Amino acid sequence: MDKICKTCGLVFPATSQYFQYRDKASGMLKPHCKMCTNKGDRYKKRVMREMSVKEKVCKYCGLTYPANLEHFSFKNTHKKILNDCCIGCEEEFLAQQKK
């Protein structure tokens, strides 16, 4: 079984060799690979800071938000490209798709 790291977007085998346990008893793994877990908040903070100066218009609701990870998720984690729609619209969109 493979698992995609939520931070770097890379695929690793879903084992404790690549992911830390979130809950060892039930065998649940953390959503981030060990490499990203070790980089920790410093990496995330750097990304947030780099983006905090820019603004981005959501394609769907037309509102302007700061172009950071609070309002947009990554379309491409590796290249740090943000989605065209805000997190709110993305969630709505995903909810509609499930119906």
Ligand SMILES: [Zn+2]
């Ligand atoms: Zn990772």
Ligand SMILES: [Zn+2]
């Ligand atoms: Zn939106």
